[in-house]
Amino acid sequence: xxxxxxxxxxxxxxTTGPQKEGPVRRRRRGVRTLSTRDRVVVALLLxxxxxxxxxxxxxxxxxxxxxxxxxxxxxxxxxxxxxxKPNLPSILNNGCVYGIQNYHQAVTISPEFWPxxxxxxxxxxxxxxxxxxxxxxxxxxxxxxxxxSRMYQSILFLPVMLSLALIGxxxxxxxxxxxxxxxxxxxxxxxxxxxxxxxxPHLNLWAVLLEATWRQAGYVMVLYLAGLKAVDxxxxxAALVDGANAWQTFWRVxxxxxxxxxxxIMVVTVIESLRAFDLVYITxxxxxxxxxxxxxxxxxxxxxxQRVGFGxxxxxxxxxxxxxxISIFLYQTFRREESQ
Amino acid sequence: xxxxxxxxxxxxxxxxxxxxxxxxxxxxGAGLAVVSxxxxxxxxxxxxxKDSSSTSSGGTGKVAGATVTxxxxxxxxxxxxxxxxxxxxxxxxxxxxxxxxxxxxxxxQQNITSxxxxxxxxxFTWFAGYRMQYFAAQGLAQPIDDVWEKIGGNFxxxxxxxxxxxxxxxxxxPIYNYPWVVFYNKSQFASKGYAVPTTWDExxxxxxxxxxxxxxxxxxxxxxGWPALGTFDILNMRxxxxxxxxxxxxxxxxxTDQGVHTVFxxxxxxxPYMQSGANGRIWQDSxxxxxxxxxxxxxxxxxxxxxxxxxxKADLDDLxxxxxxxxxxxxxxxxxxxxxxxxxxxxxxxxxDAAKAILEYIxxxxxxxxxxxxxxxxxxxxxxxxxPTYNAIQKKSVQEIAKCKAxxxxxxxxxxxxxxxxxxxxxxxxIDDPSTGNIAALQKSAESQAxxxxx
Numbered sequence: 001x002x003x004x005x006x007x008x009x010x011x012x013x014x015t016t017g018p019q020k021e022g023p024v025r026r027r028r029r030g031v032r033t034l035s036t037r038d039r040v041v042v043a044l045l046l047x048x049x050x051x052x053x054x055x056x057x058x059x060x061x062x063x064x065x066x067x068x069x070x071x072x073x074x075x076x077x078x079x080x081x082x083x084x085k086p087n088l089p090s091i092l093n094n095g096c097v098y099g100i101q102n103y104h105q106a107v108t109i110s111p112e113f114w115p116x117x118x119x120x121x122x123x124x125x126x127x128x129x130x131x132x133x134x135x136x137x138x139x140x141x142x143x144x145x146x147x148x149s150r151m152y153q154s155i156l157f158l159p160v161m162l163s164l165a166l167i168g169x170x171x172x173x174x175x176x177x178x179x180x181x182x183x184x185x186x187x188x189x190x191x192x193x194x195x196x197x198x199x200x201p202h203l204n205l206w207a208v209l210l211e212a213t214w215r216q217a218g219y220v221m222v223l224y225l226a227g228l229k230a231v232d233x234x235x236x237x238a239a240l241v242d243g244a245n246a247w248q249t250f251w252r253v254x255x256x257x258x259x260x261x262x263x264x265i266m267v268v269t270v271i272e273s274l275r276a277f278d279l280v281y282i283t284x285x286x287x288x289x290x291x292x293x294x295x296x297x298x299x300x301x302x303x304x305x306q307r308v309g310f311g312x313x314x315x316x317x318x319x320x321x322x323x324x325x326i327s328i329f330l331y332q333t334f335r336r337e338e339s340q
Numbered sequence: 341x342x343x344x345x346x347x348x349x350x351x352x353x354x355x356x357x358x359x360x361x362x363x364x365x366x367x368x369g370a371g372l373a374v375v376s377x378x379x380x381x382x383x384x385x386x387x388x389x390k391d392s393s394s395t396s397s398g399g400t401g402k403v404a405g406a407t408v409t410x411x412x413x414x415x416x417x418x419x420x421x422x423x424x425x426x427x428x429x430x431x432x433x434x435x436x437x438x439x440x441x442x443x444x445x446x447x448x449q450q451n452i453t454s455x456x457x458x459x460x461x462x463x464f465t466w467f468a469g470y471r472m473q474y475f476a477a478q479g480l481a482q483p484i485d486d487v488w489e490k491i492g493g494n495f496x497x498x499x500x501x502x503x504x505x506x507x508x509x510x511x512x513x514p515i516y517n518y519p520w521v522v523f524y525n526k527s528q529f530a531s532k533g534y535a536v537p538t539t540w541d542e543x544x545x546x547x548x549x550x551x552x553x554x555x556x557x558x559x560x561x562x563x564x565g566w567p568a569l570g571t572f573d574i575l576n577m578r579x580x581x582x583x584x585x586x587x588x589x590x591x592x593x594x595x596t597d598q599g600v601h602t603v604f605x606x607x608x609x610x611x612p613y614m615q616s617g618a619n620g621r622i623w624q625d626s627x628x629x630x631x632x633x634x635x636x637x638x639x640x641x642x643x644x645x646x647x648x649x650x651x652x653k654a655d656l657d658d659l660x661x662x663x664x665x666x667x668x669x670x671x672x673x674x675x676x677x678x679x680x681x682x683x684x685x686x687x688x689x690x691x692x693d694a695a696k697a698i699l700e701y702i703x704x705x706x707x708x709x710x711x712x713x714x715x716x717x718x719x720x721x722x723x724x725x726x727x728p729t730y731n732a733i734q735k736k737s738v739q740e741i742a743k744c745k746a747x748x749x750x751x752x753x754x755x756x757x758x759x760x761x762x763x764x765x766x767x768x769x770x771i772d773d774p775s776t777g778n779i780a781a782l783q784k785s786a787e788s789q790a791x792x793x794x795x
Contacts, residue, residue, distance in 0.1 A: 074453045075478040086795060093795070109788040112765060177617050178625050192616055199563060199620020201772060284563055288619050288768040302450055305474065305757040307793075 061319070068313035071098040074306035102313035113314070116291040119205060120321065123212070123292070124273040131213040132269050135220025140250065142221070143228045157222055159215040168282030171211045172198070201289025208279050208290060216272060220265055227261030228254070263329075270325040274318070293318040404435035406694040411441050411461035411686075413448035418647070422714040423465075426515075426702065429710040433701045436694040456480040462689035463698060468502040468680035469749030470589065471757065472512050475684075476505035482685045483509035487696050491703030494722045498747065502680050513699045514682035515711060516718035518643040519737050520570045520750070521661040521676065528555075528633050529660075536662045538673075540578075540606070543665040547613035550636040557613035559635035561626035562771060565764035568618065569751040570677055571639060572767060575603045577675040578667040582746040585675075589754040591794040595786035601779060606667065608774035619768050624648055631655075639664065641679065646717035646733050656716070659733060663740055676740070678747040680721065762789040 034042065071084050072095045084096040106113045138156050142149045159167060174181045175197035182197065183189040197207045231254055239249040255262075277294040280286045286295030293314055300311030414423040420442060427438040441461055448455075448465075456464075456475065466472055475481055488510040492500060495514070503512040529536070532553060537543040547557035562568040576585045580599040587593045588600070615626060615635060627648040629635040638645060642661070649656045666672045683702060689695050701707050708720035712727045712734075719737045720727060727734070741747060752760035766782045766789075 073478075075457065075480065105792050109785070109792060111762075111769075111785050111789075175620075176625070177620050178629070194617055196617030196620040199617050201619075201769075204620070284619075285565065287565060287765050288772075299761065303757070303761075304449055304452055304471070306453055307758055 064312045064315050064319075067308055068102055068316050069098060069100070070309045071096055071101070072306075072308040074308050098309055102310045103317075105310065106313055106317070112287075112291045112296055115289075116293045116296050116314075117317075117321075119291055120274065120276070120293050120318075122205065123209065123276050124270065126209050126213065127216055127269045127273040128266075131216040132220050132265060134213065135217040135265075136224055138217060138221040139224035139228060143225060153221075153225070156218045158218070160218040160222065162215070164212075164215070164278035165282050167211055167215055168279045171207075172283070175207055198283055199288070204283070204289045208283055211279055212276065216269075219268070219272075223261060223265055223268070224258075227258045230261075231257055263333075267329060270322075270329075274322050274325075293321070402691065402693040403697040405437065406691045407437040407439055408463060408691050408694045408698050409439045409441060409461035410683075410698075411443065411448070411455065411464035413443055413445045413465050415442055415444045415448075418650075418714065422711050425714060426707060426711040427698075429707060430698045430701045433707075434694070434697040436691075436697055438698065453480075456686055456688075460686040460688055462686065462691050462695040463683050464686055466512065466682065466684045467749070467753050468512055468514060468682055469753035470755060471749075471753045472503070472682075472684065473505045474756070476509075476511040477507070480687050481505075481511045482687055482689065482692070483507075483511060484513065484685055484696060484699060485510050487513065487699045487703065490700055494703055494705065496721075496723060499680070499721050502749070503682065512682040512684050513703045514680045514721050515702060515708060516715070516720055517678045517680040517741065517747070518641050518718045519661075519663075519676055519678045519741055520574065520639065520641045521663050521737075521740065522665075523630060523638045523640065523645045523659060523661045524636060525630065525633055525655075525658050526660045527658050528636065534636070537665045538662075539665050540667040544610060544613075547610060547637075551613055555633075556615050556629060556635040557637060558610065558615065559626040559629045559638035560614040560618045561621035561623040562618040562768060563620055563622045565768065566750075566752055566760075567623045567640060567644075568767045568771065569760065569763060570641070571607065572603065572763070573677050573748055573751055573754075574639070574664045575606050575667070576600070577677075577748060578664060578671060578673075579603055579606060581668070581671045582675045582748065585748060586754065589751065591755075591759070591790045595790055596783045600783055600786075604770060604774070604779040604783075605776070607770070608776070608779070611771075611774045618771050628652070641677070642717045642733055642737055643679075650716050656731065656733070661733070661736065673743075674745040676744055676747055677750050678741050678744070679750045679753055681718075756793055758793045759790055762786065762793065 070078060070080075071093060072078060076095060078095040080097060082096045084093050084098045084101070138152075142153050142156075146152075162170070172180075177183050177194040177196050177199070178189055180189070180197070183194050188194050196203070198204045235253055235257065236249060239253045244252065275294060276292055277286075277298070280290040280292055280295055281298075284290055286292055286299065297311050297315045297318060300307045300314065410427060412420075412423055414420050424440065427440060430436070431438055443451075452466075452475070457480065466475070472481075476483075483505070488500065488503070491513065495503075499514055500510070503510045503514055505511045524534075524536075528534070532550075532555075534546060534549070535542075537546050550557040560568075573585065576588065576599075579602055580588075584593060584599060588595070588597075593599070615621070615629065623640060623644055626635070626638060627640075627645050630638045630645070631649065631652060631654040646656065646659060648654075649659050663673050663676060683699060685692070685695055685699065703722075705720070705722040705725050708722050708725055709727050712718065712720055713729050716729075716731055717733065719730070719734050719741070725738075730738075748754055751763060755763075763786065766786050770778065770782055
């Protein structure tokens with residue numbers, strides 16, 4: 001924050017500082033040059049975040065991009081000058097340059113790649129179209145002060161306080177086909193007629209998305225409640241005076257006022273759906289119907305035998321997909337800022 | 341602490357290898373003095389300085405009193421205490437202290453590559469087979485041929501082969517293995533009049549009968565992905581033989597081969613008799629179905645099924661097993677999966693001499709017996725090992741493994757782990773849809789993956 005403001009308007013930042021020492025002379029010079037102390041402060045404030053940014057964002061990102069063109073099992077050093085030889089055992093063909101082979105394998109022969117992309121998109125769609133509106137609905141209903149609203153609020157917020165790993169385990173008790181709640185209640189826990197909620201690849205994604213929505217809706221609700229509480233009550237009164245009904249008041253008056261909160265919720269939703277990992281990993285390690293790109297990246301890069309190059313290629317694909325909503329968001333934000 | 345605990349039971353057996361080991365390492369003249377020195381420090385507890393001063397006189401000085409770090413994935417309570425007993429006995433025998441760093445089983449496996457390249461412990465727990473060879477070939481483990489020179493006589497040629505890397509050097513000291521067999525409850529078979537099947541036809545007929553009796557014929561779970569690999573292994577070894585299986589695991593036979601197709605066809609034949617919804621069930625729940633006699637049979641390792649009976653305090657005496665029925669008369673019941681666990685010396689080990697002394701002790705009968713006192717499902721590998729605490733399952737395991745002409749290690753230990761992962765996904769898809777058309781498609785997928793992984 002402070003570094004950004006200094007960059008944009010260095011003159012304003014410096015004029016306030018040196019005033020104490022020599023108000024007249026310094027102010028005139030201060031417009032053109034900075035004192036040594038100011039330079040050090042600016043260098044530190046800019047340099048430290050820049051270094052952190054380079055070290056923890058750009059270095060890994062570019063490293064991943066470069067690694068995605070190699071074949072490497074994580075042992076020993078890379079050989080950036082040698083090209084991989086075809087038909088050689090992988091153990092002798094390590095750390096070499098592999099070209100776009102990793103990407104080619106991902107889109108052609110990897111049976112998990114396209115399901116993973118599809119599942120990531122489904123996840124995003126469910127969060128945007130179901131979880132978020134649901135959370136919004138909860139928030140609006142609770143905000144209207146219905147009877148027992150505090151209790152509902154607590155109940156709906158409860159899953160947000162639990163870690164996703166724990167949520168996965170809790171729902172195992174609900175979904176387990178032999179001993180689970182659902183199958184026991186509906187009497188379908190015998191061999192042959194039981195419903196395999198978490199093992200059937202046509203069902204398990206939706207079962208897990210229900211778990212995820214259970215939590216996400218509560219999360220959105222809390223963010224939205226905070227936004228609703230911040231809305232100026234005079235706006236409602238004005239709408240009431242103008243004869244607007246509840247529906248009109250919400251969509252025409254309240255919703256537009258909450259634009260900042262809406263943007264936050266959209267960003268949270270996109271991020272949460274792209275980084276989805278915990279639930280499927282707890283459920284079945286992200287195989288058999290629950291493939292997600294994040295899981296594929298992890299299972300290739302973390303593990304006994306690592307396919308670092310292949311995993312990196314998948315990571316780059318995930319990055320490219322994430323860039324789409326991020327670019328749209330940034331474009332929108334900057335365009336509005338400029339027009340203001 | 342360690343001395344007191346082990347004194348009651350194994351002083352006799354524990355001490356004799358000590359003297360032998362120490363005497364071996366020392367020049368004949370200086371032998372006696374060092375032995376007495378070693379024993380004295382052991383009584384005094386951990387007096388490291390005294391020992392390091394005597395290091396100059398001979399190599400064994402480093403062993404007595406030195407601290408060996410041991411990275412362990414024996415994280416479950418039962419195996420953890422068995423492993424603690426083993427290292428306590430090793431300390432009593434070698435006078436080298438052992439510091440155990442226990443890591444959760446799965447985490448240990450996940451992190452093994454970075455662990456071995458970072459600052460690993462001197463010794464670490466690992467598995468035999470390709471999995472050991474892979475890490476040995478990457479230069480992450482040290483050969484322990486000199487240890488095998490001393491303990492080699494204790495083991496069969498097969499056990500030695502399992503401990504040997506691709507370069508012909510030994511890298512592992514095995515401790516135990518356990519067979520993958522078909523479990524059943526004796527009382528259930530007796531009351532229903534079922535007979536143990538020895539051929540495929542009898543097996544299928546028995547399954548059919550059980551189904552008619554309202555019992556799940558074959559308890560089956562594959563939520564974790566790996567349990568079903570065992571069924572593939574045994575069918576492949578019964579139908580195509582061990583050599584074919586070994587070649588397939590190394591991708592010297594293509595996955596599109598007709599032999600693989602036959603394996604899946606046989607599997608599809610018994611699929612209607614296997615517990616449905618396997619992909620959503622953990623094997624522990626299947627084992628429970630067997631315990632409760634809702635299921636008649638279950639094909640899995642003793643390390644899982646018998647261990648589960650012990651954990652659940654189910655009637656272990658009622659549990660029995662038979663080896664998987666013969667399919668191709670050419671091979672009969674000659675082969676099985678019997679995964680072997682053991683210990684390796686990391687490349688970056690600091691106390692190599694002391695670590696080797698520990699390994700040397702572990703490769704003896706008394707060491708295995710010490711471990712197996714608290715372990716009621718695995719069996720030791722030392723020739724002619726007599727363990728008084730063996731139960732009926734363990735005794736029978738020893739006999740059945742001994743009958744085999746070759747034992748495989750399990751797919752995720754015999755093949756490149758990346759390929760085993762790919763097969764986990766493919767076999768789950770087969771379980772979802774065991775139709776002939778799907779088999780062909782899955783074989784093709786397996787082959788293209790193998791090409792990417794093995795070349």
